[in-house]
Amino acid sequence: MKILIMGLPGAGKTTLAEQLQKKLKCVWFNADEVRNHINRDLGFTDEDRIEQATRMGRLCDIVLRANRYVIADFVCPTSETRQAFNPTFIIWMDTIDQGRFADTNQVFKKPNYVHLTIDSWDYDVNELVKFIRHYEDNQT
Numbered sequence: 001m002k003i004l005i006m007g008l009p010g011a012g013k014t015t016l017a018e019q020l021q022k023k024l025k026c027v028w029f030n031a032d033e034v035r036n037h038i039n040r041d042l043g044f045t046d047e048d049r050i051e052q053a054t055r056m057g058r059l060c061d062i063v064l065r066a067n068r069y070v071i072a073d074f075v076c077p078t079s080e081t082r083q084a085f086n087p088t089f090i091i092w093m094d095t096i097d098q099g100r101f102a103d104t105n106q107v108f109k110k111p112n113y114v115h116l117t118i119d120s121w122d123y124d125v126n127e128l129v130k131f132i133r134h135y136e137d138n139q140t
Contacts (some may be wrong), residue, residue, distance in 0.1 A: 001069050001136050002060045004085055006076040007093030009100050009106055012121060016093065017073035019125040024069045024132070029059055031074025044103060049077065053084035060085075069132075075099075077108040089135060090114040091128075095121060 003020070005013045014030055021028040031052065035042065037053055042048040056072050063070040076082050082090070092114040098105050116131060 002064060002088045003056070003069060003071045003086035003091065003132070005071060005073040005075060005091045005093060006082070008096055008098065009075060009104060011093035011095045013073035013093050016118070017071050020128065021071055023125060023129045024070060026048060026067055026069035027063045028071040031072065034059070049081050050084045053081040057085040076103060077104060077109065079109060079112070082111065084138060089132060091116045093117060094119045
C-alpha cells in the first residue's frame, strides 16, 4: 500500500510519517530529503512540483515490489500532483490554515477526496494503524 501523508508545511506530516513508519515497519520517503539529495534539479514551478510527485510515486512503486507498505510525506499541493503520485491511501494533515511559504499557500488546494483527515495534533497513532490495516483488508 502506497500511503501519502499530505498537507501544508508545518502541518505535522513528517512527525506522523515517522510514527507510522515505526508501527508499520515500512519504508518512508520524506519529500524534503528526496528533493535535497535526489531531485536537486527541481524547483517549485507547477511543472517541477508535478515532476517531484511523479518521481516520489515511482520511488514508492519500486519499494512496493518488496514491502507491504511505503509512506511518502510531502505537501502535494494540487490535484495534479496528487494524481501524479498516485497513492493507494491519502492522509490529509489539516492541522494548520497556512504554512510558512507564501507561494505554497497560494497554490495549495484542499483535496476533494482523502481516506483520512487529521485535524488535530491529538491523535492516537495506534488507532490510525488499525484504520489503515482495516482499509487494506477491505480492499482485497
